[in-house]
Amino acid sequence: VLKGSFGMSPKGRKLRTALIGFQFVVSLGLIVAAMFMQLQNSYMRGMDTGMNRDQIAIVHLSSELAEPERQKTLVNRLKESAAVEDVAFASARVGCQDGYMRWGRNLADGRNINFTCVPVSWNFLRVMGLPVVEGRDFEEDDELRAGTFIFNQTAMRECNLTLDNRVFGHQSDLVPIAGVVRDFNFASLRDAIGPMCFYQFGTDPWHNLGIAYIKIKGDPFAGAAHIKRTMAELDPLYPVDIEFYDTVFNALYQKELKVTALITVFSLLAVVLSLMGVFGLVVFETQYRRKEIGVRKVLGATVAEILAMFNRSFVRLVLICFVVAAPLAWYGVREWLGTFAYRTPIYWWVFAVSLLIVLVITLATVTIQSWRAATANPVEAFKTE
Structure with missing residues (x-):
């Protein structure tokens, strides 16, 4: 449906963007959750409990x-x-x-x-x-x-x-x-x-x-x-x-380790799904805007400017999704950490790292997929006219 006439319409483009935005929100939230779970597990296993665990x-x-x-x-x-x-x-x-x-x-x-x-x-x-x-x-x-x-x-x-x-x-x-x-x-x-x-x-x-x-x-x-x-x-x-x-002590937290592993897998899966969506949207955008790209190149636009045009909209989308995902992830992490009497602090840099991860992967995907359109001969865009 999204590749048909509806996909070419403004409503179809909005639906594509909304779906990818939802995937970004899920990806950002799961990455934050996985990182805090790993931090909490490391905190618990490394904390001095007051007993000798060596030898x-x-x-x-x-x-x-x-x-x-x-x-x-x-x-x-x-x-x-x-x-x-x-x-x-x-x-x-x-x-x-x-x-x-x-x-x-x-x-x-x-x-x-x-x-x-x-x-x-x-x-x-x-x-x-x-x-x-x-x-x-x-x-x-x-x-x-x-x-x-x-x-x-x-x-x-x-x-x-x-x-x-x-x-x-x-x-x-x-x-x-x-x-x-x-x-x-x-x-x-x-x-x-x-x-x-x-x-x-x-x-x-x-x-x-x-x-x-x-x-x-x-x-x-x-x-x-x-x-x-x-x-x-x-x-x-x-x-x-x-x-x-020390081995028996670590086994006390097997439940948390298993949950962390599951959340990490789901995070990777969510990121992959998001990238598939980004890939599809970039392919769609490059085909949809072929003539626009050709005109821009004829008027003197450089490859870097064309790539920046594609990346700008995705950067904006990721930032908007981060604004939505960050408070939701913060609330979920706070509630989960609240089940522990001893817990790691909620570090701000974890949220920044999750944003950076999604941004870098998204920009790399967009740049790679739009490179062909940005470097194509503008004459090709008008051959069907």
């Missing part, structure tokens, strides 16, 4: 190896190699998941508090590089007590706690707060840091700590090989799956 191997233990006595044997065997510096245990993959065990506990003064709780071995904070900013760290002697709490700074502040408070543990015993760990992102950066604690079971562990955190020094491949070999010897029937902490 830490995470291994899920079998039910047998998770038993306290077997854990001691595992630690001793692992430490036989100089590649293993230390081994700690926890009930969850701290910093690599969103959901944790929640506890509601009463204080000695009758108040009730709610918080995330992660039972750990006594040396967990040292292995993971989590500093205690008040009070003390766990000690090996805590295994001989009824239990020990270490809360984070947010819990101490929001629950109005002090080191003098006593909290009922998993039994009816009142358990002391030994110290305060510095705030760190124990869940993904989608959520703000909430009140949480590390808990040392003491004399009555009510479930085993099934995840080992192995701090490796030197060659990580040699360390991983030693871990596999040792665990296979201790429990031959259980498959050993070693994950390095």
Whole structure:
């Protein structure tokens, strides 16, 4: 229809321009979205969460190896190699998941508090590089007590706690707060840091700590090989799956990475569709204005001036589309970033880069396609007369 008589009419040209304008708006918006998604992903993966992610191997233990006595044997065997510096245990993959065990506990003064709780071995904070900013760290002697709490700074502040408070543990015993760990992102950066604690079971562990955190020094491949070999010897029937902490941490944001990849693909597709539209419109314009171009050249117009004539209208179109697309893209990006507690700023230069990308590609397409018409012999335009 657009190539027929309707396409040659003023209404047909307006419809062509409107369709291409819509494609430009979509292209600009998707490019902005893809760039901000990539920035947010890079921001999350590169942000210091407060935990040591280097040279830490995470291994899920079998039910047998998770038993306290077997854990001691595992630690001793692992430490036989100089590649293993230390081994700690926890009930969850701290910093690599969103959901944790929640506890509601009463204080000695009758108040009730709610918080995330992660039972750990006594040396967990040292292995993971989590500093205690008040009070003390766990000690090996805590295994001989009824239990020990270490809360984070947010819990101490929001629950109005002090080191003098006593909290009922998993039994009816009142358990002391030994110290305060510095705030760190124990869940993904989608959520703000909430009140949480590390808990040392003491004399009555009510479930085993099934995840080992192995701090490796030197060659990580040699360390991983030693871990596999040792665990296979201790429990031959259980498959050993070693994950390095930084890899597991990045996997926490697989959803965002997949969405970013999809948006990037759609952006490329939208740009290609826009260029196809521009290509078609340039071909149409060059045929529609053949005689005008011939007249201009006879009157002394240069090739550069002819090319500028074609490019000018497309530059104007892209700029108008950018004025429409920019606020829509800004609103969409702001709403998406609002789902994260920690997010990258909305940089103005991202919008400028998206405009530059579309402009450069469009101008290149227009110039290449209109070059033939601009350099043609003007006599050819009047041969049909």
